[in-house]
Amino acid sequence: MSKLGQVVEAVEKYNGFVLNQVKRARSDEKFGRELSDRWTEIKSKTPVTHTPTGLPLPRLALPEIDEPGEIARYLFGEGLPGEFPFLNGAYREMYLEPVREIETGSYGKKTSSDGAKEKASGNGVQRLEEPTRLFSGLMLAEDTNERFHYLTQHQRTHRLSTAFDGPTLYGIDSDADGVFGKIGEGGVAIDTVEDMVRLYDGFDLGSPNFSASMTISGPAPIIMAMYIAAAKRRFGPKVVPKLRGTIQADIFKEVQAQNETIFPIEASLRFLTDMVEFTTHEMPRWYPISISGYHIGEAGSTPVQQAAYTLSNGFAYAEMFAARGIPIDQFGPRLSFFLDCGLDVEYIALARVSRRIWAIGMRDAFGAGPRGQLFKLHTQTSGRSLIAAEFKNNLTRTAAELMLAYMNATNSCHSNSADEPFTTPSEEWIRLAAHGQAILLEESGIFKHTMNMLSGSPGMKAVERAVERAVLDEFREIERLGGVLAAVEDRYQRSQIQNAAHRYEEQIYEGTRPIIGLNRYRNGSDDIPEVKLARTPRKKQQLQVDRLAKFKKKNAEKAKRALDKLVDVVERGENCFPTLIEAVEVCSLGQITGRLQEVVGRFRPMV
Amino acid sequence: MAAPIRILTAVPICDGHDSAINTINLEFIRHGIEVIYLGYHRSVGDIVRAAIQEDVRAIGISSYNGGHVEFFAEVLSQLRKRGANYIKVFGGGGGTITHDDAVAMKRKGVDTIFFAGTSLMEMTDYVRKHYGKPRKRTAAKLSDMELARKLTEIEEAYAKGKRRPAKQIRNPQSAIRNSNVIGFTGPGGAGKTTLIDELVLRFLSHDPKGRIAILSHDPSVIGEGALLGDRATMINSQDDRVFMRSMATRGQAGGLSPATHDCLALLAQSNFDYVIIETVGTGQEAMPFQQNGIVDETVLVMNPDYGSRLQLQKIVMLDLADIVVVNKSDLQRARTAHTEIEQRLGQNRRGQRLIDTVAKRHRDPGVDQLFALIAGNLSRRVGMTADLSC
Ligand code: B12
Numbered sequence: 001m002s003k004l005g006q007v008v009e010a011v012e013k014y015n016g017f018v019l020n021q022v023k024r025a026r027s028d029e030k031f032g033r034e035l036s037d038r039w040t041e042i043k044s045k046t047p048v049t050h051t052p053t054g055l056p057l058p059r060l061a062l063p064e065i066d067e068p069g070e071i072a073r074y075l076f077g078e079g080l081p082g083e084f085p086f087l088n089g090a091y092r093e094m095y096l097e098p099v100r101e102i103e104t105g106s107y108g109k110k111t112s113s114d115g116a117k118e119k120a121s122g123n124g125v126q127r128l129e130e131p132t133r134l135f136s137g138l139m140l141a142e143d144t145n146e147r148f149h150y151l152t153q154h155q156r157t158h159r160l161s162t163a164f165d166g167p168t169l170y171g172i173d174s175d176a177d178g179v180f181g182k183i184g185e186g187g188v189a190i191d192t193v194e195d196m197v198r199l200y201d202g203f204d205l206g207s208p209n210f211s212a213s214m215t216i217s218g219p220a221p222i223i224m225a226m227y228i229a230a231a232k233r234r235f236g237p238k239v240v241p242k243l244r245g246t247i248q249a250d251i252f253k254e255v256q257a258q259n260e261t262i263f264p265i266e267a268s269l270r271f272l273t274d275m276v277e278f279t280t281h282e283m284p285r286w287y288p289i290s291i292s293g294y295h296i297g298e299a300g301s302t303p304v305q306q307a308a309y310t311l312s313n314g315f316a317y318a319e320m321f322a323a324r325g326i327p328i329d330q331f332g333p334r335l336s337f338f339l340d341c342g343l344d345v346e347y348i349a350l351a352r353v354s355r356r357i358w359a360i361g362m363r364d365a366f367g368a369g370p371r372g373q374l375f376k377l378h379t380q381t382s383g384r385s386l387i388a389a390e391f392k393n394n395l396t397r398t399a400a401e402l403m404l405a406y407m408n409a410t411n412s413c414h415s416n417s418a419d420e421p422f423t424t425p426s427e428e429w430i431r432l433a434a435h436g437q438a439i440l441l442e443e444s445g446i447f448k449h450t451m452n453m454l455s456g457s458p459g460m461k462a463v464e465r466a467v468e469r470a471v472l473d474e475f476r477e478i479e480r481l482g483g484v485l486a487a488v489e490d491r492y493q494r495s496q497i498q499n500a501a502h503r504y505e506e507q508i509y510e511g512t513r514p515i516i517g518l519n520r521y522r523n524g525s526d527d528i529p530e531v532k533l534a535r536t537p538r539k540k541q542q543l544q545v546d547r548l549a550k551f552k553k554k555n556a557e558k559a560k561r562a563l564d565k566l567v568d569v570v571e572r573g574e575n576c577f578p579t580l581i582e583a584v585e586v587c588s589l590g591q592i593t594g595r596l597q598e599v600v601g602r603f604r605p606m607v
Numbered sequence: 608m609a610a611p612i613r614i615l616t617a618v619p620i621c622d623g624h625d626s627a628i629n630t631i632n633l634e635f636i637r638h639g640i641e642v643i644y645l646g647y648h649r650s651v652g653d654i655v656r657a658a659i660q661e662d663v664r665a666i667g668i669s670s671y672n673g674g675h676v677e678f679f680a681e682v683l684s685q686l687r688k689r690g691a692n693y694i695k696v697f698g699g700g701g702g703t704i705t706h707d708d709a710v711a712m713k714r715k716g717v718d719t720i721f722f723a724g725t726s727l728m729e730m731t732d733y734v735r736k737h738y739g740k741p742r743k744r745t746a747a748k749l750s751d752m753e754l755a756r757k758l759t760e761i762e763e764a765y766a767k768g769k770r771r772p773a774k775q776i777r778n779p780q781s782a783i784r785n786s787n788v789i790g791f792t793g794p795g796g797a798g799k800t801t802l803i804d805e806l807v808l809r810f811l812s813h814d815p816k817g818r819i820a821i822l823s824h825d826p827s828v829i830g831e832g833a834l835l836g837d838r839a840t841m842i843n844s845q846d847d848r849v850f851m852r853s854m855a856t857r858g859q860a861g862g863l864s865p866a867t868h869d870c871l872a873l874l875a876q877s878n879f880d881y882v883i884i885e886t887v888g889t890g891q892e893a894m895p896f897q898q899n900g901i902v903d904e905t906v907l908v909m910n911p912d913y914g915s916r917l918q919l920q921k922i923v924m925l926d927l928a929d930i931v932v933v934n935k936s937d938l939q940r941a942r943t944a945h946t947e948i949e950q951r952l953g954q955n956r957r958g959q960r961l962i963d964t965v966a967k968r969h970r971d972p973g974v975d976q977l978f979a980l981i982a983g984n985l986s987r988r989v990g991m992t993a994d995l996s997c
Contacts, residue, residue, distance in 0.1 A: 166621025166672055170648060178650045181674040182621045259623030259647050264969065299626045388702035388723035421702030421723055423673075489967075502630045509726040518724050528705070535673075601969025604801065605646050607836040 002483040003319045003365055004312055008475045010364035011357055011468075014085070018077040025068035032068030039071045042080070049097075049449050059096060061452040078356075081409070081451050085359045087352050087464075088455050089409035090374045095447040137163030137187035138424070139536045140544055141198035144188040149202060158203060161213040163187035164223075171219035171262040173590030174544045183544050184536035186424065187215075190223065191548045191588045196230035205231045205243060212245035218262040218603075220249035221275040222592050224288075225580040232581075246287040246336065249275065252313040252484065253292045255606065256493040257299035262593060265488065267600035271576070273324050278577040280321075280330045289317065290338050290378070296493075297340030298384050300501020303347055304467060306340060307354050308474030309493050314358065316484035318366055332362060332372020341405040342382035343397060349463040351377055351408035352455075357471060379410035386420040390517030391529065394418035399436050406440065406447055407454045413437065419529050426532060491606050548588060555586035562586050563595045570599055610766035611641045611832060611855070612738050613759075615658045616667040618647035619678045624671035627701065631667070634727040636832035640734060643853050646839030651678065653845045655685040657838055658694050660850055662755035664738040665718070668698035675704055676711055683716040690748035692716075695738065699725070751850055754877055758852055758870050765866040766857065786820070786879040787985040788871065790896045792862060792924060793908035795888020798934040800837050802908055802966040802974065803883055808843040809978040810881065817880040821851040822871060826887045829858030837885075850879065862886030862895040871901050881985075891921040904984055906930045906977075911944035919951050926955055929984065932977060936963035 001009075025032045046058045060081070065071055081089035136151065137144050144162070152158045164187040167179045173191050174183045183189045190196060204210055216223050224247050231239045251268045254261045261268055272289070279288040293310030297303070314335065321331045339354070341347050355375040362368040381401035386394040395418045405413050415433040417425035425433070441447055446454075454460075481487040507513035514520045552559070562583040569579045583592060616632055618625050625647045632642045643661045645654060658666050670678060679696060686692050698704075699721035704712075709720040718737065721730055741763075747753035791799050803821065810819055821844060827833035833855035838844070844851055852874075856864045863886055864870075874882045884902065886895045896902040907928035913919060925931065931952060933944050945963060952959045960980060964973030 169623075170621055178620050178652070181677045182672070185673045259625055264967065267969075300630075391702075422705070423703060498626075498629045498633075501626050502633045505630050505727060509728065599969075602842060604804075604840050604842055604967070605648075607644060607646065607834070607839045 002479060004315055004475050004483060005479045006365040007315055007357070007361035008472050008479065011360050011472060014360045014364065015077075018073060021072040021076045022069045025072035035068045035071045035075065036066070038075070039066070051445055051449055057449050059450055060092075061450050061455070063456060078456070084363070084370075084373065085356045086373070086375065087356045088452055090355060090376060090411065092451060094409060094411075094451065095406065095441050096451060097448045136161065137165070139184035140189055140540055141195040142201075143184075143540075145199055145201050148200070157209045157211075158207075159211050159213070160200070160203070162199070162215060164214075164216050165189045168223070168589065169216060169218065169260050171222065171589060171593035173548055173588050174541070175548050176590060180541055180545070183541040189544050190226070191544065191590065192551045193226045193229045193233070193584050194547070194551060196223075196226040197233055200230065206235055206239040208242075208244070210244065212243075214245070214247045216260075217248045217250050217254045217258070218260040218268070219589060219593060220247050221271045221577060221580060222584065222589055223247070224249075224275055224279075225577065226584045226589070228283075228581050229584045240282055241284065243283050244285040246290050248292060248338075249289045250292045250313070252316065252488060253295050253310070255488050256296055256309060256313075257301070257497060258295040259605070261603040261605075263596065264601045264603055265485070267596075268603070269320060269485075271596075273320055274575045274577040274580075276321055276331060276334075277324055277326055277575055280326055280334060284334075287334050287336050289334075290336050291317065292338040294338050294340040294380050296497060297342065297382065299497050300384070300504055301497040302500045303342065303344050303350050304470040304474065305493075305496055305500060307350050307467065308471045308478075309497075310337065310339065311354055311357055311361075311471065312475055312478050312484050315361055315365075318362070318368075322366065328362075328366055329369045329372055332366075332368045333374070335372075336376040336378065338378045338380070339410075340382050341379050341401045341408070341410075342385050343400060343404075345463060346467055347401070347404045348407065349460050349467055351375075351379065351405070351410060352460075353464050353467045353471065355409075357468065377408075377410045378412045378414070379405040379408070380414040381405065381416050383416050383420050386416055386418065387515060387518055388421040388528065389515075390523065391418055391421060393517050394420065395432060395436070398433060399440070402436060402440055403446075407460075409455075422529065423532075426529075429529075494606055552588060552591070558586040559591060563591065566592070567595060567599050570596065608766060608768075608830070609739075610763040611639055611827075611857070612734060613641045613643065613661065613663045614665045614667055614734065614738065615643045615645060615654070615661055615663040616669070617645035617649045617654050617657075619668065619670050619672070619674070620648055620650045622670060622672040623647045624669065627671075627699065628667075628669040631669070631727065631730060632834055634731055635734065636834050638731040638735070638832065639830060640731070640832040641827070641835060641855050642832065643835045644839055645845075646836075651681045651685055654682055655689065655691070656847065657845065657851070658686070659689060659691050659749070659752050660755050661853060662752075662759045663694060664742070665695035665697060665734070667734075668696065670698060670700040671703050673703065675700055676708055676715075679712050679717050680715045689752070690745070691752060693742050693744040697721075697733075699730075754850065754873070755852070757873055761869045761873065762854070762864075762866045765864075765869075771865065771868060786875050786877065786882040787904070788875050788882045788884065788902045789981060789985075790884045790886070790902035790905045791908060792886040792889050792893065792895050792905070792928075793932075794890075794910060794913070797888070797908045797910040798966045799885055799888075799908045800840055802932065802934055802964060802977075803885055804841040804843045805966050805971070805974045806883075806978055806981070807841070807846075807849060809975065811843070811846060811848060813978075813982075814880065818848050818850065818878065820874045820877070820879040820882045821849065822867065822874060822882070822884045823851065823853050824863055824867070824885060824887045825853065825855055827855035827857055850874075856887060861893050862889040868901070875901050889924075891918070892923055894923050894927055897927065904929050904981060906932060906981075908932045908934050909944070909948065910935055911938045911940040913944065916947050919947055925951055928959060930960045930962065930977070930980060932973075933961070933963045934966050936973065937965045937968070 025035050046060045048056050049059050050056055063074060078087040079085050082092040136147050148160050165184050166182040167174055168190045174189055214223060228240060231243055249272055251272055255265060276288045279286045291310060291314045293306040296309050297306040322328055339351055358375040359373040362373045381398045385397050398415050402415055415436050417429035417433045419425055419429040478484060478487045481490055481492055508515055508519060511519050566579050566583045569576045616628050618628055632644055635642050645657050683696055686694055695718050697718040701723040704720050712720060747756055791803060793799055807819060823837045825833050825835045835853035837853055854864045859865050871884055889895060896905050905928045907924045911933055931948060933941060949961055952961060962973055962977050964977060965971045966974055
């Protein structure tokens with residue numbers, strides 16, 4: 001049985017354990033009393049807060065139960081926020097306003113626990129800044145750099161999220177055949193370490209208030225190596241352990257949904273593991289992978305498929321990293337997740353269930369400690385649910401999705417702009433999207449007074465049970481196919497996603513899936529926003545090509561030697577990441593990709 | 608009955624947004640259209656070459672990552688340059704292609720752009736209406752183009768009810784034969800396509816001037832469309848020195864199309880060093896090249912998971928193939944499979960060769976061995992080496 005099979009067993013066993021605890025609480029008087037006492041204590045220690053109108057409310061909402069069996073079901077089956085199995089939240093507090101006065105008790109008081117630290121590192125909401133992580137990337141490195149400075153000018157903490165252009169995402173250079181027009185489009189063009197130096201110029205990369213996020217997967221190890229090399233150039237080698245940030249680096253979801261794999265799957269996974277091994281040892285504050293369901297969802301999967309494939313991918317990575325000999329308690333806490341949130345009813349509980357399955361699987365099938373059990377989640381509202389027809393309705397769609405995301409206690413969230421279907425979002429609509437979050441979290445009272453405010457309704461519980469069952473069924477199917485890697489190579493996830501996507505479109509055009517303004521209540525006049533295309537001028541594209549030529553010429557001799565050395569290490573099967581950091585000093589992204597492809601081959605796309 | 612409409616679909620270079628095109632492909636197929644799908648992240652050159660070789664009526668491009676005005680224009684310009692502007696271009700890209708862009712693109716020769724919110728039915732109707740009729744075209748400029756058109760004529764003749772001539776061409780050494788023909792068959796999922804693409808890679812680097820033709824098959828039922836998707840995965844075969852043609856079986860059982868024989872004969876007479884023919888995944892009783900008469904060397908590609916030894920007895924091709932390949936020989940059952948098949952071939956006493964490969968592995972030594980064997984066998988049989996034909 002693969003690890004995934006063990007996860008299925010662990011969850012089933014845990015569910016059995018919960019039922020047993022319920023029975024025991026009812027039959028074993030002493031145990032029942034202990035639980036009742038604990039329940040009373042939790043309630044009495046819950047601080048009381050006051051709404052602006054003066055209404056007192058507990059800071060933690062709990063169900064009205066006093067029967068020991070039900071208490072057991074709650075405490076073991078769901079857990080309080082921040083407690084195993086984390087159904088209600090990975091942390092306490094989350095979106096709550098800071099406690100002004102504590103009237104009674106201590107549960108929910110902010111502590112300097114691990115959780116609070118994690119929050120400061122990027123998960124969770126900080127009031128000192130706009131609630132969104134600002135995704136940005138355009139034209140050349142210096143243009144993006146300028147934009148980064150503009151976006152962060154009033155912020156104390158600098159959390160930069162970097163989007164790359166097409167050639168970079170595919171690991172090729174700006175001088176490659178047929179890509180000239182794509183340079184700097186949709187993201188920033190990065191060919192060399194010199195571009196990387198320019199990209200973050202002026203930011204203190206080693207500061208605890210700085211973190212960089214890089215949305216790239218196929219060539220992630222090479223780009224990561226460039227980031228480290230650039231940091232060393234600017235701050236010396238001592239900066240490396242201080243670097244904080246995230247790189248997406250999720251290969252499985254690339255093969256399943258996003259289509260930016262550049263090496264054969266096994267080679268891609270090996271380079272990834274090399275990088276993860278390096279960062280867990282040398283860069284303890286770095287998140288070397290963001291296990292992403294977002295792209296799976298956006299490619300058209302059902303919500304259940306999204307959760308099932310993301311979680312199973314996560315378990316497969318954990319298995320792989322453990323097999324490399326990286327201790328689970330070292331890499332476990334460095335894994336983070338990224339999910340999509342759309343309008344289907346499953347999203348009422350999708351992330352909640354995911355968090356629970358992850359915690360149980362990591363604890364019981366992998367033996368991870370508490371920090372490695374946490375499903376740290378970034379959510380993005382669904383881009384695909386946003387449509388061109390009567391596009392202003394997209395504001396409402398995103399608002400509803402945000403509500404669902406926060407009901408699922410996501411640690412951070414990105415809200416899409418209403419002009420998403422057309423082009424890189426414009427400032428006007430970005431602002432509205434960001435303010436949507438502020439309205440929900442800060443202006444409205446829904447989330448700021450009480451933890452767990454909307455958790456646990458009968459409907460939500462029904463969705464939880466149905467989703468969990470369906471996710472475990474998917475796990476069993478993947479297990480039958482021989483595990484995640486075998487299923488991926490078999491096109492299993494891809495074909496499931498494609499069928500779901502086709503069904504979705506069919507439903508729209510049959511009219512069985514109502515889309516307001518498209519197949520219902522259509523007024524016929526499509527008001528399309530003034531689309532201001534942020535196009536990269538030819539002159540800039542040429543500049544990028546010229547710079548690259550200069551770099552290649554300057555380093556021609558050294559590049560040859562560096563590449564030979566890299567190939568040597570790769571062929572010997574050693575961890576090639578340290579050599580990669582040396583190589584990027586004198587080689588471009590495309591040179592490295594090309595040479596590695598000669599050794600390990602190119603990715604063979606799947607239909 | 609009229610032959611199904613053949614179109615090519617693809618997503619531009621540096622773009623992996625394939626969800627829309629996958630859905631559209633499925634929809635087209637359901638409505639009787641044959642779609643040759645080239646995949647995502649594809650260059651203009653790959654698209655134009657494939658469109659000419661496959662002799663499609665039109666190219667459908669799905670573009671999301673920007674630069675569509677230039678990309679579509681470049682496709683049209685390269686088609687024109689090759690005298691292939693009888694191939695039409697259409698496409699979509701959701702909301703990323705604005706109405707203004709679409710006007711500019713149409714001015715440059717794009718037939719139409721489907722905006723976000725277009726129903727799937729509308730697109731199929733459009734294709735059937737606009738690309739359903741045969742086109743008038745001027746004389747072919749390039750030899751590949753001429754060949755491609757002749758293949759279309761053959762396919763269309765069979766669709767209209769032509770029957771296979773009773774007399775077979777069977778004369779490997781005759782003057783009209785210029786190419787070595789190698790047939791690949793085997794059950795679905797054995798990895799034939801990947802194996803062939805790996806052989807192509809070796810051939811192209813082994814013989815810097817040589818040319819190769821591939822006739823690949825995918826299943827289809829009469830009156831329905833087909834997804835011909837081999838090009839998307841055959842990355843090494845998208846090359847000017849490779850002429851590739853994808854065919855649907857159009858209701859014929861046994862792994863090939865009614866028109867295959869004539870098409871293969873035509874390719875064999877053309878100046879290729881090798882002609883490779885790949886059947887669809889076949890069943891145990893299949894012997895696709897038996898009545899064919901043109902194939903010089905047959906390769907049966909097996910998966911180690913064929914089941915029990917008893918199953919092996921039923922596979923007819925094991926008696927007929929010149930070479931048997933156990934692909935995916937990294938799988939657990941591979942060693943057992945090798946032994947069992949070896950015994951089975953031993954009974955035949957025909958000197959058939961058995962080779963283990965892992966085609967998905969880069970530079971797999973098994974594939975090297977297979978390549979050497981095929982090249983050697985053929986040069987012996989036809990009495991010439993690969994270099995002699997040009
Ligand atoms: C789904 C999606 C993704 C998925 C793609 C999954 C996949 N495998 O396809 C994921 C999450 C992976 C993704 C990633 C990225 N994306 Co994206 N994505 C989208 C999204 C949300 C929907 C597109 C879609 O598939 N719609 C569903 C289809 C069925 O409907 P439709 O688009 O309305 O199309 C209709 C017609 O136009 C027609 N049609 C379309 N094509 C064709 C072709 C033919 C031949 C025909 C006949 C008809 C036709 O059919 C449809 C039905 O009516 C759009 C925004 C949006 N809401 O539209 C952004 C969008 C396209 N993405 C964008 C970007 C920038 C990216 C990234 C580059 C981000 C980054 N820097 O990392 C990456 C690159 C990925 C890559 N490999 O190239 C931008 C493009 C910006 C621009 N051009 O200016 C958009 C517009 C979002 C935005 N505003 O920023 N994306």
